[in-house]
Amino acid sequence: MQTTQTPGRLLTAMRAKNPLVQNITNFVAMNIAANVMLAAGASPAMVHTKEEAGEFARIASALTINIGTLSPDFLAGMKEAAKAAGEAGKPWVLDPVAHFATAYRRAAVADLMKLKPTIVRGNASEIIALAGSQSSGHGVDSGDPTEAAEGSAITLARQSGSIVAVTGEVDFVTDGQHSVRIMGGSALMPRITALGCSLTCLVGAFAAANPERPFEATAAALAMFAVAGEEAAISAAGPGSFLPLFLDRLATLSPETLDTKARIVSA
Numbered sequence: 001m002q003t004t005q006t007p008g009r010l011l012t013a014m015r016a017k018n019p020l021v022q023n024i025t026n027f028v029a030m031n032i033a034a035n036v037m038l039a040a041g042a043s044p045a046m047v048h049t050k051e052e053a054g055e056f057a058r059i060a061s062a063l064t065i066n067i068g069t070l071s072p073d074f075l076a077g078m079k080e081a082a083k084a085a086g087e088a089g090k091p092w093v094l095d096p097v098a099h100f101a102t103a104y105r106r107a108a109v110a111d112l113m114k115l116k117p118t119i120v121r122g123n124a125s126e127i128i129a130l131a132g133s134q135s136s137g138h139g140v141d142s143g144d145p146t147e148a149a150e151g152s153a154i155t156l157a158r159q160s161g162s163i164v165a166v167t168g169e170v171d172f173v174t175d176g177q178h179s180v181r182i183m184g185g186s187a188l189m190p191r192i193t194a195l196g197c198s199l200t201c202l203v204g205a206f207a208a209a210n211p212e213r214p215f216e217a218t219a220a221a222l223a224m225f226a227v228a229g230e231e232a233a234i235s236a237a238g239p240g241s242f243l244p245l246f247l248d249r250l251a252t253l254s255p256e257t258l259d260t261k262a263r264i265v266s267a
């Protein structure tokens with residue numbers, strides 16, 4: 001039986017490892033997600049083409065896949081990388097951006113789910129639809145509150161064997177048996193594009209450094225965003241000034257402060 005690790009200890013492990021994380025993410029998110037990871041203490045690499053994605057996944061410590069701006073070349077690279085990560089026993093995270101919107105996205109996500117992601121991270125509408133229920137999502141933004149997705153998240157975790165994380169005003173993480181809610185963040189966060197995509201990449205970094213504990217690693221990454229977001233919002237005048245304050249807070253947040261301020265409760 002492993003001892004419980006606090007989010008602060010998992011953050012310390014992540015920064016100590018400075019994990020190389022391969023992110024196959026979307027064109028909107030690439031820059032902000034790389035900056036979020038560097039600020040938090042990880043080493044991002046955005047490597048997606050099929051000619052090298054599988055090879056790179058074998059040298060990275062974790063992989064994240066996000067279908068936000070999907071194309072046939074990206075999808076081929078995603079499948080190569082997910083297969084390689086699975087074969088190498090490396091954790092990988094799937095962000096099923098707006099997968100319900102088109103037949104192409106639905107089919108792509110169904111194929112990627114068959115490759116058994118360690119963790120799935122999405123907003124409430126994405127997780128509800130992935131579990132097979134009717135969601136109110138409009139494009140990449142959620143139209144549902146997290147609490148409406150909790151049952152779907154548990155069902156999806158049991159069906160898939162993945163850890164499932166739902167984000168929104170409240171976050172929810174489940175392995176199908178145990179679940180937690182994470183409070184914090186700011187209403188400014190969904191008003192800046194690709195912060196959810198960036199969080200998916202950070203979940204990959206925490207899982208890379210703590211591969212035996214994907215559930216706790218996921219909760220710790222979400223808690224880091226929640227605490228840094230809440231604190232950045234105190235002096236932000238709006239979405240524009242929030243973003244640099246948020247990056248600064250990710251960089252300066254100490255493990256002790258994360259442990260003191262994280263609000264993670266059993267669900």
Ligand SMILES: Nc1ncnc2c1ncn2[C@@H]1O[C@H](COP(=O)(O)OP(=O)(O)OP(=O)(O)O)[C@@H](O)[C@H]1O
Pocket residue numbers: 097122123124140141142167168169170171184185186187188189190192193194195196197198199222225226229
């Ligand atoms: N109303 C809110 N209050 C507090 N925090 C929020 C709120 N909405 C989102 N967040 C936080 O913002 C971060 C991104 O989550 P969100 O659910 O907006 O992702 P997303 O919809 O996938 O975003 P994107 O697709 O733009 O990347 C998470 O840390 C989440 O907790």
Ligand SMILES: Cc1ncsc1CCO
Pocket residue numbers: 026028029068069097140193194197
């Ligand atoms: C705006 C947008 N469009 C496709 S992906 C993306 C980033 C947020 O998911």
Ligand SMILES: [Mg+2]
Pocket residue numbers: 095097122123140196197
């Ligand atoms: Mg998203």
